[in-house]
Amino acid sequence: MLLDVLQQSPAVQEWLAEGRAQGLSEGRAQGLSEGRLAASQEHVLSLLARRFPSLVPELEPRIRSLQDSDLLGDLLLRLSEIFDPQAARALFLSSGV
Numbered sequence: 001m002l003l004d005v006l007q008q009s010p011a012v013q014e015w016l017a018e019g020r021a022q023g024l025s026e027g028r029a030q031g032l033s034e035g036r037l038a039a040s041q042e043h044v045l046s047l048l049a050r051r052f053p054s055l056v057p058e059l060e061p062r063i064r065s066l067q068d069s070d071l072l073g074d075l076l077l078r079l080s081e082i083f084d085p086q087a088a089r090a091l092f093l094s095s096g097v
Helices: 002-008 010-051 053-065 069-080 085-093
Strands: none
Touching (some): 010 069, 053 085
16 A cells, blocks of 8 residues: 555655656667677777688687787777787787686
């Protein structure tokens, strides 16, 4: 009974609406962040596959484990300047990655 009365209250209705809106906003932001991360991983993997396909099986798990879009962007740029498979392997196996 009391719950029904509270749910009918304009103040409670407003709080619920604000909570839903905040939840949706936070969910969208998280989804966008996850999407950017996945795209960054795919870009690095695509370049690696094009330039050094034999390294993909070895390095894909490491690349997919990276959770920093800025780091992935840096790796993408650095990978684009590498012409040797051993140097590409070293880039991803270095202690900072």
